């Protein structure tokens with residue numbers, strides 16, 4: 687056994703971060719010495735919150751976790767993982783429907799960075815139905831999202847949609 691720090695990267699769009707994400711972050715932080723939560727630009731998605739806002743929200747949610755840090759990821763995930771010396775990429779799996787996409791990404795990342803493995807954690811069943819899109823939809827229509835996102839995220843969502851209603 688080496689004494690090397692075992693570092694992992696947990697990437698995602700986190701638009702916004704949910705309790706499901708936080709569950710994965712807390713569990714991964716126990717499995718690895720260091721966890722870097724990488725807030726990425728997903729080319730397929732038009733985010734509600736800017737990269738800076740998503741980084742800030744995650745910093746607040748993870749302030750109590752000493753071995754977790756938050757970073758912005760603007761390029762390739764595989765390259766970022768190599769640059770920070772990570773041994774693993776962590777992803778949460780919610781349902782079978784996640785598998786196809788995750789399998790594709792993990793395979794591509796392995797080709798790009800063979801020394802970095804992808805590690806899947808099963809999302810807690812309580813959050814298996816959750817997604818950032820559904821949270822945004824409920825918040826936009828004025829529904830309560832307090833059980834689904836950390837308090838700072840719930841505040842931020844309320845602010846953003848109040849502003850949008852004013853502008854409309």
Ligand code: COA
Pocket residue numbers: 697698699700701704705706707709710726727728729759761762763764778779780790791792794795809810813814816817818819820
């Ligand atoms: N509990 C509940 N919901 C969860 C969850 C969990 N544990 N984990 C993920 N989700 C939800 C999210 O809320 C999100 O919902 P949405 O689709 O409604 O927004 C969805 O599952 C997946 O989002 P997330 O995990 O935040 O990230 P993503 O799938 O958008 O992330 C990246 C994709 C960022 C990892 C990928 O685009 C990437 O690697 N980008 C960097 C560039 C790159 O290297 N590209 C090549 C990749 S091979």
